[in-house]
Amino acid sequence: MLLEIRDLHVAYSGIHALQGLSLHVDEGEIVTIIGANGAGKSTLLNSISGIVRPYQGEISYRGKTLTDKAHRVVAQGIVQVPEGRQVFANLTVEENLLLGAYLRTGKASVQASLEEAYELFPRLKERKTQYAGSLSGGEQQMLVIGRGLMAQPKLMLLDEPSLGLAPILVNLIFKIIQTINKNGMTILLVEQNAHKALAVGTRAYVLETGKIIREGSGEALLKDPVVQEAYLGTKRETKKRKEADSATWAL
Amino acid sequence: MNMVLQQIINGISIGAVYALISVGYSLVYSILKFSNFAHGGVMMLGSYFGLLGLQYLGLPFPLAMALAIVGSGLLAVLNERVAYRPIRNRNSPLLYLLISSLGVSIFFENFTIVTIGPNFRTYPPVLPTDSLMFGGLSVGRLDIIIFVMAAVTLSLLTWLVYGTKIGNAIRATSYNMRVSRLMGINPDMIVALVFFLAGASAGLGGVLFGIKYTVWPQMGILTLKAFIAAVVGGLGSLPGAVVGALLLGTAETFAAAFVSSAFRDLFSFALMILIILVRPAGLFGKITEEKA
Structure with missing residues (x-):
């Protein structure tokens, strides 16, 4: 087991964002977590990354308790690709990518990774001297993924990579996620786009108001009536979903 | 015409020292988004460190200067550690950092008065003070040396921030710490590195001020001008701080030469207010929501 989370509780500014969440990720998997806005998806990734501090529960990585210092988490091989395309807008595309490799030493191997990133995203190579802030949304998403890859992580945490992207770009991004995974990287993917996420995931969890309410293989969850109703929009939005939504907004 | 050229040269020389100090205001602002008013105290103590090295330890000038630079750099790091980090860790409003820095500034000043004494001190003649003639222009050798030292330091700093890996990390952190x-x-x-760089440049500035003028516990007030320069250039922008300082230095010397030296400070502050009214982000700055 690469990553194991047991009974995780997180609260901040009065919000009980995670309420006893447990999950695990095995080496080589793409594990997806689907859930509505405010279900606690980003909080989960931020607790793994050491950005928010859980008040109860344990996160262990390769059998050992994971450090709660954000910069040490990266050194351990866990990298988060944050949502909302959080590039360093005041730096160039290439400087952004190189920052991904901040903890790596060895110029030659970093340079090789840079070439790999450009191969994966030729658009970034065309724009390498531009400020990241001048890129389109899709290009910024490519940049944050490329930046994450530059760290050569063992486990990549992807936060809503499809958010706000045109369908054609969403397909591209998911294809790239699969490629990265085939090359040996374990991925924990958090998504609102349940259809896509369940289709690429080896296993999946459904997160609702801070708790896991379902888990299983991606295929099984795609067929699960509760999941279909609430997240896949197979039927009309039900009352339950609306309640869940308004509950999260109330928080 | 000669008079004008002469004033430009004087202005650039004093502006270069302002620049050494205003980059510190800007660097700290760019990372922590507040104006660190303890910076003047660090500059003042840097000046005393240099004096200590020269007069009491008998160090040669380059070593005394190194002592001032490293000493004030470490002092700035300590300042952050003790007076700002606990506030940062509590995610308190930026205003608290500003208030804390005012407190530290008063502390530095009074600490110096109590321990070293309130009187004015002068640097021994370590740098030549005679003038060189270029055509009809007389330029103080001291001014040239000061300008060269400041220019070299500022170039090094610019290279560090814009041309190195750690500089990338500084700029990234200033954009989004999380x-x-x-x-x-x-x-x-x-943050510690940025405070060291800010303190070290202020230390050099303090030594240069000390040589050009005198050393006294309230000399931190001189950095108000450097702060104005940083605001004029755009707080948080390194090139802005340098350009603002050179502009301010020149404007000031012109005001002193062609109007009256009594009007010099009036002119500086009027310039700052004008910039805040017309272009709040400064010449090189970006508009931000909150400034403290």
Whole structure:
């Protein structure tokens, strides 16, 4: 087991964002977590990354308790690709990518990774001297993924990579996620786009108001009536979903 | 015409020293988004460190200067550690940092008065003070040396911030501290480094001020001009701080030469107010929502 989370509780500014969440990720998997806005998806990734501090529960990585210092988490091989395309807008595309490799030493191997990133995203190579802030949304998403890859992580945490992207770009991004995974990287993917996420995931969890309410293989969850109703929009939005939504907004 | 050229040269020379100090205001602002008014105290103590090295330890000038630079750099790091980090860790409003820095500034001043004494001191003649003639222009050798030292330091600083890996990390942290942590950057380390750089340049500025003028516990007030320069250039922008300082230095010498030296400070502050009214972000700055 690469990553194991047991009974995780997180609260901040009065919000009980995670309420006893447990999950695990095995080496080589793409594990997806689907859930509505405010279900606690980003909080989960931020607790793994050491950005928010859980008040109860344990996160262990390769059998050992994971450090709660954000910069040490990266050194351990866990990298988060944050949502909302959080590039360093005041730096160039290439400087952004190189920052991904901040903890790596060895110029030659970093340079090789840079070439790999450009191969994966030729658009970034065309724009390498531009400020990241001048890129389109899709290009910024490519940049944050490329930046994450530059760290050569063992486990990549992807936060809503499809958010706000045109369908054609969403397909591209998911294809790239699969490629990265085939090359040996374990991925924990958090998504609102349940259809896509369940289709690429080896296993999946459904997160609702801070708790896991379902888990299983991606295929099984795609067929699960509760999941279909609430997240896949197979039927009309039900009352339950609306309640869940308004509950999260109330928080 | 000669008079004008002469004033430009004087202005650039004093502006270069302002620049050494205003980059410190800007660097700290760019990372922590507040104006660190303890910076003047660090500059003042840097000046005393240099004096200590020269007069009491008998060090040769380059070593005394190194002592001032490293000493004030470390002092700035300590200042952050003790007076700002606890506030940062509590995620308190930026205003608290500003208030804390005012407190530290008063502390430095009074600490110096109590321990070293309130009187004015002068540097021994370590640098030549005669003038060189270029055509009809007389330029103080001291001014040239000061300008060269400041220019070299500022170039090094610019290279460090814009041309190195650690500089990338500084700029990334200044843009978004939270995301920088996801890169494996330790923001506390970056903040300490920035305070060291700011303090070290202020220390050099303090030595140069000390040589050109005198050393006294309230000399931190001189950095108000450097602060104005940083605001005029755009707080948080390194090139802005340098350009603002050179502009201010020149404007000031012109005001003193062609109007009256009594009007010099009036002119500087009027310039700052004008910039804040017309272009609040300064010449090189970006508009931000909150400034403290």
